[in-house]
Amino acid sequence: MQLGRNLPGVRSMNKALRSILVLASLSSLFHVTAGNAVAASTLRGGGTGAAMVLLNRLGEAFSAQNPGVSIEVVVGLGTSGAIEALVDGALDFAVAARSLTPSEQAKSLAFAPFCRTPFGIVTSYATPSGFGRLDLTDFYADPTSRWPDGTAVKVILRPRSDSDTMMLAKLSPRMAEVLDNLRKRAEIPIAATDQDNGKLAASLQGSLATMTYTQALSENLDLRFLEIDGIVPSVENLERGRYSLERRFYFVSRADNRAEAFIAFVRSPEGEKILREAGNLPVMP
Template identity: 35%
Template sequence: MPSFVKSALAVLAVVSTLVSPPTPSAAETLRINGTGAGLVALRPLVAAFEKENRGVVVDMEKSLGSSAAIKALSRNALDLAVSGRPLKPAESAEGLVQQQWGRAPFAVLANRQVRVTGVSLNELAGMYGTSSARWPGGELVRVVLRPNEDVDTKLTRSMSPEMDRGMSAAQTRKDMLLGITDDEAFELVKKTEGAVAVMALSLPLSQPNAVAVLKLGGVQPSVANVASGKYRFVKEMHLVTRKDASSTVARFIKFLDSKKGRAIAAKHGVLVTGVK
């Protein structure tokens, strides 16, 4: 091959490397998990954040629950955990920090075949306290419980002294349904005739018309009613990170606290109270 041809080909090769688009670098992954009620509210927020941050991919698998996600975070298997409870002292001692995200209405959910629009707190306590309770349509009430140490159980007990006693009675019965996680409990309400449970509103909002959301004491559980003080039963949501959290984690948390982030969260069941 003539030398001038070799030279021309060499120059062409160099030029092609200069004008060719660079190979895209691998996207940064942000690993998030936690309570099911928090994750369903985060999903639309994640979609909006990824749209604005093309170099970031959020990995959010099936819910581990608050405690398991916090443990995974402490072992560097996650970058952020959304928790339905505050950190325990031992968890803080492992270098974890928490920020309050917001409050979700803690709502009474029933199987969609139940033909009532609301219950009173005393009526709800009676459903928990006896095995013979029936809905007005005749269906046997099937209470869906959570583990005794779960935050939802504690929140349900705190609704009133009667609910506390009703919960104690329900936990002694052998006919109770038990959902270990938010997702499991929600699925039990969906598929079980006469089922009832108290859970964060973000879950039914993520699957419209899957269950019935009941008024409690005549008040509809909603973010607006929580904000106004009309509805007083809430589940707090916390964001948990390591002390050495990356700038990407900080950017995501800042997005959650933005005007856009607050609006999306409110639409999906979380009143953002301020990331602080």
């Protein structure tokens, strides 16, 4: 499956956002429709990169039940970009990977969770060992860290403001300091988007990166999750309360909520089935 290419200029969310997004989205989207007929109505959404393949699958299933409606998914926006585009009227709904900021709350947006997925540490290394949280912090901190066969560890970071960075920083009391020190090392890559992160993690030998379970599963990435404190990140362990690290995804919409029918479908038994198959647990608002 090929997603639409990133929209130029959108990540920076500059003053030209309205014109860039509205014009570029016409040529840089993938369309989810039932059959080949032209849809009579279109809903446009976007958001966190970790959920874009999931959103595509949900859109396909929704359109199959509603042949007159198509879902267009704008990629490359991220949570903040999608919420800005929603406020500007360029999107009908956004999928967020974090809570709304105070300034976003002031925009009178509807905001509700719809699923949660395990969050963890992945690697391209074939047989990684597990770590306790403190040991994992040391593993990140040591520039000479190696996997059991001697393969050098290649850390991949995310931007400071990214929700992955915030979650990783809370893994242990020292991790935030360790991440700050890692940013001073010029050789360590910083993946701007979830898709960049996935490609780097899968292609770099001995990689060490953060990721959601749903992205790794949905994009069929050749990566392994590390056990943390003896527990494997999985939907089953998350549901049983054995694994605690998770990311939640939220629907964000305006007061007019043109996406109400689609959001209701996601919460239906068929939508919940798709969520689970993609490595998520449904969450009721």
